[in-house]
Amino acid sequence: MSWAAHQFEVYAVQAHLPKKMRGKVSFWGIWLGDFMPDFLSKFWVYGITVNGRHYGSSVPHQWHRGFPGMGLTHTVFVGIVFTLFLWLWKRNRAFAVGYLLGYAAHALTDVNDSVGTVLLFPFWWVNWTVQTWAYAATVEGGKYLDAAAYYSSLGLVMDVFWLVVVLASWRVLTRDYWRTQIVPADARTWAWIGKVLPERGLLALYRATFFYGLCRMISWTTWAHLIAEPVIDGVKRRGYPFDLSWTGPWWITARSLPHVNPWVVLPATLAILAGVYWALIRLWEPMGRAEAERRAERTTSPTRTG
């Protein structure tokens, strides 16, 4: 799985919208779409322990990314289905488009660990993985071992990569960008939150996901390499060893599911991402017209009286 990468990619998507969508796509749509796959599946991956009894998945990677399991939550297909429901319900182009972009970004980023995602669900129920780092969520190790493995492997490099992408587009984090690009696309939502928060709080709320991603990356990495005292192969160490080799780190067994040849995954993932952008660019104007028609219908329809 990916950690802070999912927080950074929200801003990366926001900063790299197609030209005609700039200032018109909902940040909260991207945010919700990007977080939704893990909202739906991750609570049971680590589970909870109450009075010494563990409640959670017995095979976390199968539950999280497999089918049968909740793996379908990490597919572009399910993202499209959710987006269609949102669109038919609200006819809100800004939110629907943002939601699908965020959802696709999450599902496609997660092909990097050793389990990957059921990328072509429901047409093909096999996982697609590049195997860049080890998927390490286990019942015994829980969140701590998972974090230690991720932040000792190329997972850390992935987080840093997304951080660099956002920092290269640093304007996306500025007050001016928030005022001119973010607020107009979501004016009602920001106005509603603005009833309880001052402007400095609204701006902080916009930057908060980036803040959380950066801090969790620093915090887990510091803990894993300076504070933790793991026993690996019978030897007690200060900090988990780094291993930036493919499918690392060596000191944990990378979880896996039946998957396609990793060499075809990256081109396929990029093709799907390009397909999502292409489809949304083509649908942008028709969706805008449909939204305007719905709004016109609402304003001309007779008001109900008691």
Added chain:
Amino acid sequence: MTAEVEDLDHRGSRRLAGAEEVFWYLFAAVTYVVASIWQKFLLNWIIGPLWLVAVVVIGPAVWDRLRRGSRR
């Protein structure tokens, strides 16, 4: 006077800018990282964002109140 009015938002709260803004964001980051290294339950997507918002909203307000109090 005009500059002071421009520094206030729709709720009459002070906007942050420059070094003061950097200070509060850094303060939030350092305290959150240090606290969460030792208390992992803080590392979640609700507490993390709320931490920043709370520091940026409450911090300057408390600071302003303390300054006003010390002037009297």
